[in-house]
Amino acid sequence: MYIRKQRLLTPGPTPLYPPALQAMMGSDIHHRTEDFRQLYRRVLADLKEILGTSHDVLVLVSSGTGAMEAAVSNFFSRGDKVIVCSAGKFGERWVELARAFGLEATVLEANYGDVVSPARVAEALAREPETRGVFVQASETSTGAAHDVRAMGEAVSQTDAIFVVDAITGLGTMPLDIDGWGLDVVIGGSQKAFMIPPGLAFLTVSPKAWARAESASLPHYYFDLKKEKKNAEKGESSWTPSTSLLLALSEALRYIRSVGMDRLIENAQALARATRAAVTALGLELFAPHSPAASVTAVKAPPGVDSGIIVKEFRNRFGAIIANGQGSMRGKIFRIAHLGYFDFADLFAVIAELEIILAALGRPVSFGSGVAAAQTVYAELALAPVP
Ligand SMILES: *Cc1c(COP(=O)(O)O)cnc(C)c1O
Numbered sequence: 001m002y003i004r005k006q007r008l009l010t011p012g013p014t015p016l017y018p019p020a021l022q023a024m025m026g027s028d029i030h031h032r033t034e035d036f037r038q039l040y041r042r043v044l045a046d047l048k049e050i051l052g053t054s055h056d057v058l059v060l061v062s063s064g065t066g067a068m069e070a071a072v073s074n075f076f077s078r079g080d081k082v083i084v085c086s087a088g089k090f091g092e093r094w095v096e097l098a099r100a101f102g103l104e105a106t107v108l109e110a111n112y113g114d115v116v117s118p119a120r121v122a123e124a125l126a127r128e129p130e131t132r133g134v135f136v137q138a139s140e141t142s143t144g145a146a147h148d149v150r151a152m153g154e155a156v157s158q159t160d161a162i163f164v165v166d167a168i169t170g171l172g173t174m175p176l177d178i179d180g181w182g183l184d185v186v187i188g189g190s191q192k193a194f195m196i197p198p199g200l201a202f203l204t205v206s207p208k209a210w211a212r213a214e215s216a217s218l219p220h221y222y223f224d225l226k227k228e229k230k231n232a233e234k235g236e237s238s239w240t241p242s243t244s245l246l247l248a249l250s251e252a253l254r255y256i257r258s259v260g261m262d263r264l265i266e267n268a269q270a271l272a273r274a275t276r277a278a279v280t281a282l283g284l285e286l287f288a289p290h291s292p293a294a295s296v297t298a299v300k301a302p303p304g305v306d307s308g309i310i311v312k313e314f315r316n317r318f319g320a321i322i323a324n325g326q327g328s329m330r331g332k333i334f335r336i337a338h339l340g341y342f343d344f345a346d347l348f349a350v351i352a353e354l355e356i357i358l359a360a361l362g363r364p365v366s367f368g369s370g371v372a373a374a375q376t377v378y379a380e381l382a383l384a385p386v387p
Contacts, residue, residue, distance in 0.1 A: 004319035009350065011141050011169055011296040011323055011337035017195035017255055020248040027244040036243070037235030043246055044232060046253040047202060050261045051171070051186070053178040055204040058228045059249075061242045064168040064189030067201035068097055070223035071164045071185045075209055077217040078102040080132040083124050083161075085116035085152075089142035089326045090166060094135040101218050103133075112143050112329060113288045113298070118151035131161045132212075138170025142326045144298030144335060145288035146174055150181045157182030162209045168192055169295035172261065173268040173339045184209040192295075193264065193340040195255070196248040205229075259386050264340075266383065269294040271338035271347050274377035278351045279336075281373035282358065282365065287333045295339045298325070300332065302363055307334040313357040320353060344378055 008015055029035050040059075047057045060066050076082070082103050084094045087110040098105040106124055108116045116136070125131055134156045139146045149165055156163040162184040167176055171186070172193025178186050184206040191198035205213075205225065213226060224238065231238045256264055272294040276286060279299045287298035301307035307324055308331050314320040323335040336350055351370045359365040 004317070006319040006321065007346070008321050009337055009342070009346065010321055011192070011335060011339060012189065013191040013198055014193070014195060014337060014340040015342060015346070016197065017252050017341050019255070020196045020251040023247040023251040024244040026247050029243060031237065031241050031243060036241075039246055039250055040232070040237065040241070041235045043250050043253065046250070046257060050253060050256050051176075051178060051188075051204060052261065053186075053204050055178060055206045056210070056229055056232075057202060057204050058225060058232060059237065059241075059246070060201045060203070060223060060228070061199065061237070061239065062201050062223075063191070063198055064166070064187060064201050065093065066223060067187045067189070067203045068093065068166060070220070070225055071187060071203060072097050072101050072103065073218045073220035073223060074225040075162060075164070075185065075212045075216050076101065076103055076133060077215070079104055081106070081128055081130050082133040082135060083108060083121060083128075083131055085121065085134070085136040085147065086110070087115050087137070087143060087145055087147070088112055088140040090137045090140055090168075094137075094166070098135065113145060115140070115145050115147050115291045118148050118155060121152045122155040125155055125159050125161065129159070131159065133162050133164055135164045136166070138165050138167040138176060139173060139293040139295040141169045141293075141296055142329065143288050144286075144293050144296045145291045146170070146293035146295075147291070149176065149183065153181035153183055162206070162212055169293070169339055172256075172264050173293065173295040175262070175265060178204055179206075190245060190249060193268070194249060195252045195341040196245060199242050200245045200249060263386065265294070267386075268338045268342070270377070270381050270383060271342055271344065272297055273381075274344070274347055274374040275336050275338065275351070277373040277377050278370040279354075282355065282370040283363075287329075296323070296335045296337045298329075298333045298335045301334060302358070302361075305361055306331045309361065310334050310354075310357055313360065314353060317357065318349075318353045320350060322350070344374075347374060
């Protein structure tokens with residue numbers, strides 16, 4: 001017999017930062033007190049700092065999808081024409097949300113594993129000058145592909161449309177110049193690169209988006225962003241907040257500030273690069289080879305192998321929880337995450353485990369060849385460890 005530790009290695013929820021978990025035990029505070037207001041103000045200020053934006057930052061008690069819904073219900077009116085870039089399951093979520101709220105959505109679709117080009121967005125904007133909004137994923141977690149939100153932002157900022165970016169796995173894995181690139185609403189979630197459990201979402205709101213909120217008429221109640229902003233200015237949330245998660249977030253943000261957002265991004269990018277080298281060395285194919293995201297690497301299962309078997313073997317043999325494909329990609333790909341509190345030791349282990357699993361499934365594997373490719377990237381990059 002051998003011991004196996006459980007390790008959560010999915011692209012959300014992600015590995016938890018231990019001091020953040022410990023901080024959650026201080027939850028016996030009331031949210032209409034000065035203690036809480038200090039905590040809330042600090043969290044909002046730290047978020048703003050690490051996101052590098054002058055825009056307002058708001059925190060909501062919900063998973064990421066709640067902030068996506070808030071972005072639709074607070075900035076749009078029934079019948080508004082919008083453009084939705086859809087390159088995977090999360091792009092499809094934008095389409096469903098837009099339709100659920102009665103927006104008239106033009107969908108720019110890309111095959112799974114591909115991305116929507118900024119040129120297509122620019123063309124669609126030119127064709128429909130009445131477009132009120134453009135929706136996209138910075139990083140499409142279901143396929144492991146990343147969109148060029150910088151070039152898209154340039155196109156959108158020349159129009160009256162607001163640019164709504166689901167950066168739930170983009171934040172902390174790719175550079176995002178929120179103010180400079182014209183990203184009007186940028187959405188994040190606690191269980192991704194922020195290293196804490198699910199349950200908080202955040203969004204940044206530009207002055208252009210706030211101006212839009214004045215005329216937007218879709219109904220909303222719980223997710224009332226103008227109300228949330230007014231309360232945030234007093235150091236409070238509109239409703240009972242998730243005190244425990246805010247305590248965790250405060251601790252995680254302290255850590256992320258000490259590391260630096262750009263080095264957190266560098267870490268994810270280095271791990272992603274090493275992963276791509278490793279799986280390629282093992283004869284596997286990348287699912288999104290042309291615009292690979294640094295948040296997660298999607299890998300095609302070898303021909304004739306259900307990726308669910310690989311995922312199950314990771315768990316059964318090594319306690320490693322990795323992600324299968326979603327929707328029609330289920331059984332075809334598996335996904336290795338890099339966002340947040342992931343390190344090279346996690347990755348070396350995952351690749352060594354993958355080699356054992358592939359060999360057990362009868363694939364020709366020379367033990368150590370994937371790990372060696374990852375080690376080579378580590379050596380070549382010669383990055384300094386975070387102190
Ligand atoms: C995780 C994720 C979401 C949010 O999903 P929730 O389950 O609501 O937290 C949205 N978009 C992307 C790209 C994601 O990775």
